[in-house]
Amino acid sequence: MRQTIPTATIPTITKYRNHRSAMSQDILGYLENLAQQGDFLRIPLGLLGSAYFVNHPDLAQQVLLKQTKKFQKPFTVKYTAKGIFGENLFTSDGELWQVLRSIISPAFNAQRFDAYASIMTDYTTAMISQWRTGEVIDIPTAMMDLTLGITTKAFFGQDLRDNQIGQAIIGFIELFSQRISSFPVPSWVPIKSNLEMKRLFTLIDNHVSSIIVKRRRSGEDYGDVLSMLIKAQASDTTGLLTDKQVRNEVLNLFAAGYEVTAHSLAFTFYLISQHPEVEARLLDEINQVGEKPITISDLNQMPYLEMVLKESMRLLPVTAVVSRQATENVVINEYTIPKNSLVLIAPWTLHRRSDYFPEPLRFNPDRFHQYKDNIPKFAYLPFSGGSRICIGNAFAMMQMRINIAMILQRFKLTVPFDYELQPFFNFNTRPKNGLPMTIHARG
Secondary structure, three states: OOEOOOEOOOOOOOOOOOHHHHHHHOHHHHHHHHHHHOOEEEEEOHHHOEEEEEOOHHHHHHHHHHOHHHEEOOHHHHHHHHHHOOOOOOOOOHHHHHHHHHHHHHHHOHHHHHHHHHHHHHHHHHHHOOOOOOOEEEHHHHHHHHHHHHHHHHHHOOOOOOOHHHHHHHHHHHHHHHHHOOOOOOOOOOOHHHHHHHHHHHHHHHHHHHHHHHHHHHOOOOOOHHHHHHHHHHOOOOOOOOHHHHHHHHHHHHHHHHHHHHHHHHHHHHHHHOOHHHHHHHHHHHHOOOOOOOOHHHHOOOHHHHHHHHHHHHHOOOOOOEEEEEOOOEEEOOEEEOOOOEEEEOHHHHOOOOOOOOOOOOOOOOHHHHOHHHOOHHHOOEOEOHHHOOOOHHHHHHHHHHHHHHHHHHEEEEOOOOOOOOEEEEOEEEEEOEOEEEEEEOO
8 A cells, every 4th residue: 555655744833935946045954954854755846736745764775776767867957967068977777777877987996096196196286385384275176176187187188277167167067067057048048148158068078089089090099098988999899888978978977976075074174173082093104104205005004094084074074965867666564656757865964873883973984894794885975876876986086095095194274263164065065264274384
C-alpha cells in the first residue's frame, strides 16, 4: 500500500512567504529546518508542483545508485546547458553519458597523477614564495587563484590566470551557475546575462578550438587532460567525441572542480585555525617529511591529513545540495515520487546526522578513524555518490592535501579575533563576507 509523503512546513516565526522564498534567501537554514521535520518530505511549490527532500543514506542510495536510471539532472540544468554550449558529462544521460564517462576516466588514473602532482607542488611553491609575515589575505581568493593556475595547467596545458581566456572561463562559469540556480530563461532571449555568456563563450570556443587543431596537427602529448581527450577522439568509434564535445568536457571538468576545491581549502584552513590541537598534530605528521615539496608517496604517510580534510568537507560541504529529476513515477520505501518531480539530497544535512556523526557540529577528524565503519556510504557525499560521483574527486583530494601540507610546512594562518564565519549557498557554499587570514611564518 502506497503511503502519503509528509508535507514540509515553514516555521511560522520566519519572514518567508513560501518554500520558494525560503530556499532562495537562506537555503542552508531551510535545509536544516527540513531535516528536523523528517527524512522524506514533500515540498509544495505552488504552480510549479512539488519537490521532494530525502535525508537518509538509504533513500539517497535509492536515488543516486539503485534506481539512478529513473532520475536525471534537472530540466533547468539540461535546458540551460543545451542552449548555451550543448551537453557534457555533467548534464548528459544515457548513451552519451556512458561513452563520455568511459572516455574521460583515463585522465584521472594513477599513471597521470605524478605529472599532476608536480604541477600542484610547483604552483603551491610559487604562491607561498610571495607570502610575507603579517600580510592579511582573503584565503578563498588566494585558493581560487592557486586552483585556477593548477587546473588550467593540468587540463589545458596552459596557465590561464593572467590570460583573457582564463578570465572569460571564470566569468562564464559564474553566469552559468547563476542561471541554472534560478528560472531557466531561454538562451535566445536578448537579456544582458545571455549576451554576456555568449560573448564569453565565443572567446573560449575560439581559443580552445585553436589548441585542439594545433595539438592534433603536432600529435604531441602534453600530459594534460586535453591531450588525453584528443588521443581518445582518434580511436572513438561512436562519433560522439567531436571537437565540440572535447571542448565541452574540458570546460566541464574545470567548472566542476575549480570553485569546489578552492572553497574546500578555505574552509579547511579556517577550521584548522580554530583548533590548535588539530593543527599541532597535523604539523607533527607533515614535519616527518621535512621541508620539501610533497610527493604522492608522502601523502600515503599522512593519514591524519586526509582525516582533517574529510572532516572539513563533512562539516562545511561546498556541494551542499544535489538535485535530480524523476523521469517516471518512482517508488521508494512505499512512497511514490511523481514523474518530473525534483528531488533534493543535501550533504549539508546528511553530514550532520547525529546517528552517524556523534556531536555533528564538532570538528573531530578522528571520527574518520574511530567511527568510519559505522558511516554508511551514502551518509557522506562531499563529491555526490553512485555512478555519477565526481570523476575528478581523486584529483581534487590530492591537490588539497598537497596544498595544505606545503602551506602548513611554512606558515600558520589565523583569523581576526572578531571574525565570524557565515557560510552561505549560491550554487556552492562559500564564506558570505570573505575569509581574511593573517600569515605567520614558522620559526
